[in-house]
Every structure is written in C-alpha cells, then in structure tokens.
Amino acid sequence: MAITYTHPLDKHLRLERIPTLYCPGCGLGIGLGAMLRALDKRISEGVIDPRKVFWVGGIGCTARMVFYVNYDAAHVIHGRSIPFAIGAVLANPELKAIVVGGDGDIAGIGGNHLVHAARRNIDMIVVMFTNFVYAMTGGQVAPTTPRKVKTTTTPYGNPEYPMNAVKLVGSLNANYVARASVTTPHYIEQFFYKALGMSGFRFIEVVSTCPEVYGRHIGLRDPVEMYNELKKRVKYKHKPSLEEAEIDWEKGIVIGEFIERNNPSFIEILRGGQA
Amino acid sequence: MRKTFASGNIAIAEGAMTAGLKFYAGYPITPSSEIMEYLAEKLPRKGGVVIQMEDEIGSINAIIGASWAGVKAMTATSGPGFSLMAEALGLAVMSETPIVVVDVMRAGPSTGVPTKTSQSDVLQVRWAAHGDYIIPVYAPWSVQEAYDLTVKAFNTAELLRTPVILLSDAVIAHLWEPLTIYERGEIEVIDRKIPVESSGTPYPPYKPDPDLVPPMPVFGRGFKTIVESLTHDEKGFYAPRDDAQKALVKRLVLKILKRIDYIYEQETRFTEDAEVLLVSYGSTARSVLNVVLELRKRGIKAGFLRLKTLWPLDEERIRKSSSAKKIIVVENNIGKIYMDIDRIFKDREVYPAPVISLDLPTPKDVLEVVEQWL
Amino acid sequence: MVFTGLTQQSVIGLITRSSSKYRVNIIVDRCKECGICISVCPTKVLERSNILNKYGYHPPEPVNIDKCIGCKLCEYNCPDFAVFIEKVG
Known part of the structure; x- marks a missing residue:
C-alpha cells in the first residue's frame, strides 16, 4: 500500500499557483474541481486531446480559474472572453474552448456577446458561475442579484429585477443549456461531461456561493451556513422547462438540463457550406 | 504579380491577403465597410474566415483570439468603432498579440459625417488605450501605398508581436487608382517566431529573445501558454510588483523603438x-x-x-x-x-x-x- | 500522523489515515479551514485539528476514519483540492 501524495486532479493544475486566491469556502473551487474531473474522463476516453483545449476568462473571481489550470489559457479583459474564444475556434476549429466567468463578466458587461454567440451556435462551452454579486470589486449589485438585497451599491435594497441567463440563452439557438449548483458537484461534472461530447454553443450556469461578500450581505455568517442554505434550496429536475428556470431564493432553484439540441454548429455550417 | 484598378479599401483587403490574412472580424461602418465585404467574398476561397461580429468590441477581441490560435488576423473600422476598440487594443499590447487594426478616418467628433474625410484620429490611434506603450501607425497616401503599407503593417505586427494600426481615410478608401498586387514570394512576408514543439512543460510566453520579442507559444501545440492582461512576469504570472511593472513596460516600449529603422518610413x-x-x-x-x-x-x-x-x-x-x-x-x-x-x-x-x-x-x-x- | 512528501512542485505535509477500506488524505497547506468537508461528511469522519498550516488555518483530521464509507463528498466539495480519498487494498 504505497501512499500517494498527489491529489487526483493535480495533473490538471498549475500547482505552483495553488492555493487559489479564493476566499475560504468559495464555491468556485468546487465547481472547478467538478469540471476537471469531467475533463479528465473525456481525456482518458480519447474524446478530448488536452493539447487542443484552451480556457478563457474575462475579469472577476471566476475568470481567474484559467490561470490555475494546466492548459492553454487566456485571462483577457472584462466581458470579452466569448469573442476571444470565437476568434480562436474559428481560426483553428481543432481547438476546444472552455469559457468561464461570473455572471457580471458573462451576462453583465459581456451580455451582448453571450446573446450573439448563442444565436450563432458557435462551438464553445460557457460555464457561468452565478454568485449574485460583483465579488472581486467588493460586493456591488450584479445582473443576477435578487430584488431587495442590499449590496454596497444598493444600500436601500436592489430595486431591479434580476436577469435569468438560462431563460435568455435557452431562447436562442444554443445546443445545450443546463444549471447546477456548487452544492451538487456531481451534476456539474455530469453536465460538463455531456457538454464536452457535444458541438455548438453549450451553456452551463453554476449557482455558486460567495460567503465573503454576498453571504454576509444576506445574513449568512460563514461558508458552511451559506453552502447549507443554498443546498436546501436547490432541486434537481429531469428535463425542466425554461419557465421552471426562475430563480427564487424562497421557492427554490431548479437545476437540470433545460435544453438539449443537435442543431448544426457554426463551424459545421461553415465546413458544410450550408446557407 | 498582376496589375489592376482598385479602390483604397480593396487595396487594403488585397494587401492583407498577400500578407497571409486568415481571419477577419468586423462590424459595418462607413467608410470602411468595403474591406469586410470584399474579404467576405475572397477570403473563404483562400481558406480563411470572415465573421461579422455584434460590435467593434467583439471584432477586435475575436482577432486577438484568432492570433493566439496561430493565424494572421485583422479588423477594420472608422473612428467611432475605433473608440470602442481602445480597451482591447491595450490587451493586444499587454499580451503581445500581433494584429492589424485598420482605421479609415471620417469626420468627427461623434457620428460626425460618416461619408466624408478627416485626419483627426492621428493622435487617437496612437494613444487610444490606457497605460504606457508604443504601437506603430502607418498612413498611406495612395491606393498602391494602402496595399504596400498593409503588408508592412502585418510584417511589423508579426516581427514585433504587437498590434499595428493602418490609418487610412475616406478619400483613400474610395479613390480608384492602378494597383499592382504581388504574390507570396515576390514581396517580403514576415511570420512570427513560434517556439519549437513543447516538451509538455509550460512555455514562458513572455520570455524575450535578445531582440526583446518573445517567441509566441500559440494555442493547440502543448505550450500551456497564458495570455495575460494583468502585469506579468515571463511565465505570464500576475506580478503586482514595481520591478515587474518597470521591466514589462520598458520592454514593451523598447522592443518597438529598437526597430525604428524598420518601422519608420518617410518620403x-x-x-x-x-x-x-x-x-x-x-x-x-x-x-x-x-x-x-x-x-x-x-x-x-x-x-x-x-x-x-x-x-x-x-x-x-x-x-x-x-x-x-x-x-x-x-x-x-x-x-x-x-x-x-x-x-x-x-x-x-x-x-x-x-x-x-x-x-x-x-x-x-x-x-x-x-x-x-x- | 503527518507525513512530508515530495510532489512534482513542492514539499507538502499530508495528514493521512486509513481504515481497512479507505484512506483519507488532507494536504495540509492547501486547506483554508472553510469547514465544508466536515459539514458534508454523512458519517462525521472529519474534525477540525489542532495543526496550524503555513497560512494559519487548521486543516481537518479524519478522527473517525473507521466510519468512512468512501463517498468522496469531502473530496468533491473541497474548494481547494486539499482532500482526496483512496481505496485501500
């Protein structure tokens, strides 16, 4: 019984940059681990060549995942990870793009690119971590922040209705739209594994915990409490409808695979010369 | 070599194809649109891709991504679109990404007169993005020179791993003159340095050669490269330190100035x-x-x-x-x-x-x- | 017990304990003491230890190792790649 000293995911990480800068109990690391386990499986199956994978992130806590992974990676500017990935995959269609970002990066400042990449069904996987807040800059209101929540820029409570990215992307031409939670890492792994085997635009929203700058605003004192509060509210459903994608902290958050299509991807259309 | 009759916008598109353009992303804007229209027809036949993006911000970020995928990439716009590209131009400087950005000047400020000419962007193209840097800017005065300087813009971008601006204007854009188009081999075409195939360990993407230009470890070849917008060291790791900032900014500027003999042309x-x-x-x-x-x-x-x-x-x-x-x-x-x-x-x-x-x-x-x- | 082992990159301290079926390993200097692993374990194998790592956090310790059922919830829910479970024998 030889003792191994390495974590099974170490080969996918840039170990000299671990530990991450994430706060204790941040859900992002859980999500990243689940994604790497799925990627590891696809690599060992021979479906994915790790040399052809690249990760892109814009700006924000989530985006920084890209420099912790032992792959080609781009840590670009705020909101522009999707167009960067578009250029790379169209220039070399052998490449596999994994875009990661927070809801501010992907759906806020980058929202227009999200809409049009989904409409074009461009070949990439976008994993958006929704933590309901702008975390890196200190807890300002985000496009996904629920109504009435007090943040550093909504001290009297958020007056706005939040954006629902699953409904938005699902209404377009994306081949895959799913939602999981950091409290269900096995679903993140399962959905990401499936996405890695598909073509076209694949979108996974991961509801995450930000114990440091969001949890505190809503009165949750520590990472475990926030994790458990989110876990209580998350409900898996088999093939839920887009209507069921509504995020309601009181009524619960439905996770599952909302959309699964096999529409020709942008690259497939370019290659086939289809109009 | 073939002789034809063309507009300045067509000359730019032809020059880009001679230089080896393989990816173009753009957004329609007068007086530059014919560049994209012409390339949309011609470039796919040469194995390239043209995509009309949702805006100019998407366009420039897409060509930066394409350049990291290993191909020559370009976008073209006019003043209002160029203003939108400013932030990503800084990303191209910081990540040392060879790209060519064409600004076909029109009258401003703001919407100005879209169909009419101006030379009012000459300082904007130089200083558009925040931060300290120097990027080359070329300004043609004829249709032939629009072609020649487009090739030169690509050569400069590839030689020095930098964004380069080709600054045309509405007059050159729609001026028709005789044009000589060269084949590859008849004209100097420079390709970026790419490191030899990787052993599997991460290749430092910002480690310069003696000419201060680092070979470019493009995606898909096992280099485990990091394209980094943060101030970084040679490995591409975030380095929020005075010594790293000084060294990086100094090198970004000096790699350009060292080759002023190549970059600078006058008549x-x-x-x-x-x-x-x-x-x-x-x-x-x-x-x-x-x-x-x-x-x-x-x-x-x-x-x-x-x-x-x-x-x-x-x-x-x-x-x-x-x-x-x-x-x-x-x-x-x-x-x-x-x-x-x-x-x-x-x-x-x-x-x-x-x-x-x-x-x-x-x-x-x-x-x-x-x-x-x- | 605490082992010191050499990984590809650096010397790490490892807390490791085995039952007849599973071994629970904690990489000491990766832990940020968030407590999620302790909380998600269905059989309460883990407890906060008195060890102080180099960042000043107390990593967990598999005190009740015999109760481990090998579900890996601690490994999958650790945000810092600090916990991993191996099958023994």
Missing part, C-alpha cells in the same frame, strides 16, 4: 535646397505636393516631407531631412502632428497649417493656409 522631395519645408501625410499630402510644385514655380524654394509612419517617429531622420529654416505642417485636423514636428525642429520656425475639410483639401485650400506663414 522627401526637393529638400536639398529647400528654405520652406511643407510637412504632411495621408491624403492631404497629395494636395500639399501640388502646392510645393506651385511654390517652386513662383520661385520659392519649397520642400516636401511626407510621413508614411505616424508613430513612432524617427526624430533624427526627420531633423536631418531638411535644413529649411521655416517648416509648415499641413494636416486635415486642428494641428496634431504639428505638435511633434514643432518639438523635433525646436530650433526652427514651425507653423501649423490646419485645414478642416470634409473633402480632400484642394491645392487652393492648402495654399491659403500655407501663404499666411510665407
């Missing part, structure tokens, strides 16, 4: 005996040359200096180009390059001759502004 005429030197660039220089000839007919010893490279300037070459005591800078804006010329010739009389004209300033327009200083 002089009648400078040997010139007592009055007229300095100009781009489309306006066409009328200025006419005025120089007119002045010489009148017995005034006028000389002509045309800048083909608007940034960085080879100050020594400019100083030595003429011993004229009086220098007049003619440009279709409020007098912007004048500020450089005044600084470079600080021991002589330098005068601005701004012409603000929606069309190519006529020789008469130019003569009017020049005469007040004679």
Whole structure:
C-alpha cells in the first residue's frame, strides 16, 4: 500500500499557483474541481486531446480559474472572453474552448456577446458561475442579484429585477443549456461531461456561493451556513422547462438540463457550406 | 504579380491577403465597410474566415483570439468603432498579440459625417488605450501605398508581436487608382517566431529573445501558454510588483523603438535646397505636393516631407531631412502632428497649417493656409 | 500522523489515515479551514485539528476514519483540492 501524495486532479493544475486566491469556502473551487474531473474522463476516453483545449476568462473571481489550470489559457479583459474564444475556434476549429466567468463578466458587461454567440451556435462551452454579486470589486449589485438585497451599491435594497441567463440563452439557438449548483458537484461534472461530447454553443450556469461578500450581505455568517442554505434550496429536475428556470431564493432553484439540441454548429455550417 | 484598378479599401483587403490574412472580424461602418465585404467574398476561397461580429468590441477581441490560435488576423473600422476598440487594443499590447487594426478616418467628433474625410484620429490611434506603450501607425497616401503599407503593417505586427494600426481615410478608401498586387514570394512576408514543439512543460510566453520579442507559444501545440492582461512576469504570472511593472513596460516600449529603422518610413522631395519645408501625410499630402510644385514655380524654394509612419517617429531622420529654416505642417485636423514636428525642429520656425475639410483639401485650400506663414 | 512528501512542485505535509477500506488524505497547506468537508461528511469522519498550516488555518483530521464509507463528498466539495480519498487494498 504505497501512499500517494498527489491529489487526483493535480495533473490538471498549475500547482505552483495553488492555493487559489479564493476566499475560504468559495464555491468556485468546487465547481472547478467538478469540471476537471469531467475533463479528465473525456481525456482518458480519447474524446478530448488536452493539447487542443484552451480556457478563457474575462475579469472577476471566476475568470481567474484559467490561470490555475494546466492548459492553454487566456485571462483577457472584462466581458470579452466569448469573442476571444470565437476568434480562436474559428481560426483553428481543432481547438476546444472552455469559457468561464461570473455572471457580471458573462451576462453583465459581456451580455451582448453571450446573446450573439448563442444565436450563432458557435462551438464553445460557457460555464457561468452565478454568485449574485460583483465579488472581486467588493460586493456591488450584479445582473443576477435578487430584488431587495442590499449590496454596497444598493444600500436601500436592489430595486431591479434580476436577469435569468438560462431563460435568455435557452431562447436562442444554443445546443445545450443546463444549471447546477456548487452544492451538487456531481451534476456539474455530469453536465460538463455531456457538454464536452457535444458541438455548438453549450451553456452551463453554476449557482455558486460567495460567503465573503454576498453571504454576509444576506445574513449568512460563514461558508458552511451559506453552502447549507443554498443546498436546501436547490432541486434537481429531469428535463425542466425554461419557465421552471426562475430563480427564487424562497421557492427554490431548479437545476437540470433545460435544453438539449443537435442543431448544426457554426463551424459545421461553415465546413458544410450550408446557407 | 498582376496589375489592376482598385479602390483604397480593396487595396487594403488585397494587401492583407498577400500578407497571409486568415481571419477577419468586423462590424459595418462607413467608410470602411468595403474591406469586410470584399474579404467576405475572397477570403473563404483562400481558406480563411470572415465573421461579422455584434460590435467593434467583439471584432477586435475575436482577432486577438484568432492570433493566439496561430493565424494572421485583422479588423477594420472608422473612428467611432475605433473608440470602442481602445480597451482591447491595450490587451493586444499587454499580451503581445500581433494584429492589424485598420482605421479609415471620417469626420468627427461623434457620428460626425460618416461619408466624408478627416485626419483627426492621428493622435487617437496612437494613444487610444490606457497605460504606457508604443504601437506603430502607418498612413498611406495612395491606393498602391494602402496595399504596400498593409503588408508592412502585418510584417511589423508579426516581427514585433504587437498590434499595428493602418490609418487610412475616406478619400483613400474610395479613390480608384492602378494597383499592382504581388504574390507570396515576390514581396517580403514576415511570420512570427513560434517556439519549437513543447516538451509538455509550460512555455514562458513572455520570455524575450535578445531582440526583446518573445517567441509566441500559440494555442493547440502543448505550450500551456497564458495570455495575460494583468502585469506579468515571463511565465505570464500576475506580478503586482514595481520591478515587474518597470521591466514589462520598458520592454514593451523598447522592443518597438529598437526597430525604428524598420518601422519608420518617410518620403522627401526637393529638400536639398529647400528654405520652406511643407510637412504632411495621408491624403492631404497629395494636395500639399501640388502646392510645393506651385511654390517652386513662383520661385520659392519649397520642400516636401511626407510621413508614411505616424508613430513612432524617427526624430533624427526627420531633423536631418531638411535644413529649411521655416517648416509648415499641413494636416486635415486642428494641428496634431504639428505638435511633434514643432518639438523635433525646436530650433526652427514651425507653423501649423490646419485645414478642416470634409473633402480632400484642394491645392487652393492648402495654399491659403500655407501663404499666411510665407 | 503527518507525513512530508515530495510532489512534482513542492514539499507538502499530508495528514493521512486509513481504515481497512479507505484512506483519507488532507494536504495540509492547501486547506483554508472553510469547514465544508466536515459539514458534508454523512458519517462525521472529519474534525477540525489542532495543526496550524503555513497560512494559519487548521486543516481537518479524519478522527473517525473507521466510519468512512468512501463517498468522496469531502473530496468533491473541497474548494481547494486539499482532500482526496483512496481505496485501500
């Protein structure tokens, strides 16, 4: 019984940059681990060549995942990870793009690119971590922040209705739209594994915990409490409808695979010369 | 080599294809749109891709991504679109990404007159993004030169791992002139340095060679590269330290300045005996040359200096180009390059001759502004 | 017990304990003491230890190792790649 000293995911990480800068109990690391386990499986199956994978992130806590992974990676500017990935995959269609970002990066400042990449069904996987807040800059209101929540820029409570990215992307031409939670890492792994085997635009929203700058605003004192509060509210459903994608902290958050299509991807259309 | 008749916009598209363009992303904007339209037809036949993005921000970020995928990439726009590209231009500088951005100038500020010309972006293209850097800017004055300088813009981008600006204007864009198009092999085409195949350990993407330019570990070859917008060390790791910031900024600037002999181009005429030197660039220089000839007919010893490279300037070459005591800078804006010329010739009389004209300033327009200083 | 082992990159301290079926390993200097692993374990194998790692956090310790059922919830829910479970024998 030889003792191994390495974590099974170490080969996918840039170990000299671990530990991450994430706060204790941040859900992002859980999500990243689940994604790497799925990627590891696809690599060992021979479906994915790790040399052809690249990760892109814009700006924000989530985006920084890209420099912790032992792959080609781009840590670009705020909101522009999707167009960067578009250029790379169209220039070399052998490449596999994994875009990661927070809801501010992907759906806020980058929202227009999200809409049009989904409409074009461009070949990439976008994993958006929704933590309901702008975390890196200190807890300002985000496009996904629920109504009435007090943040550093909504001290009297958020007056706005939040954006629902699953409904938005699902209404377009994306081949895959799913939602999981950091409290269900096995679903993140399962959905990401499936996405890695598909073509076209694949979108996974991961509801995450930000114990440091969001949890505190809503009165949750520590990472475990926030994790458990989110876990209580998350409900898996088999093939839920887009209507069921509504995020309601009181009524619960439905996770599952909302959309699964096999529409020709942008690259497939370019290659086939289809109009 | 083939001879044809083309517009400036077509010449830019042809020049890009000669240089090896394989990816174009753009957003329609007058007076640049024909570049994308022409490429949309021609480039796919040469194995390239053209995509019309949702905006100019998407366009420039897409070409940065394409460049990291290992191909030559370009976008073209006009002033309003260029303004939107400013932040990503900084990303291209910081990540040392070779790209070519074409700005076909039109009148501004703001929407201005989309169909009409101007030279008012000459400082914007130089300083668009925040932070410290120097990027090369080329300004053609003819259809043939639009072609030649597009090839040169790609060569400079690939040689120095930098974004390069090709600064055209509405006059050159829609001017039709004879054009000679070269095949690969008939003209110098430079390709970026790429490291030899990786052993599997991460390749430091910002470790420079003696020329201060790092070989570019493009995606898909096992380099485990990091494209980094944060201040970084040679490995591409975030380095929020004074020494790292100084070293990086210094190298980003010096790698360009070291090759000013390659980057900087100018044209002089009648400078040997010139007592009055007229300095100009781009489309306006066409009328200025006419005025120089007119002045010489009148017995005034006028000389002509045309800048083909608007940034960085080879100050020594400019100083030595003429011993004229009086220098007049003619440009279709409020007098912007004048500020450089005044600084470079600080021991002589330098005068601005701004012409603000929606069309190519006529020789008469130019003569009017020049005469007040004679 | 605490082992010191050499990984590809650096020397790490490892807390490791085995039952007849599973071994629970904690990489000491990766832990940020968030407590999620302790909370998600269905059989309460883990407890906060008195060990102080180099960042000043107390990593967990598999005190009740015999109760481990090998579900890996601690490994999958650790945000810092600090916990991993191996099958023994």
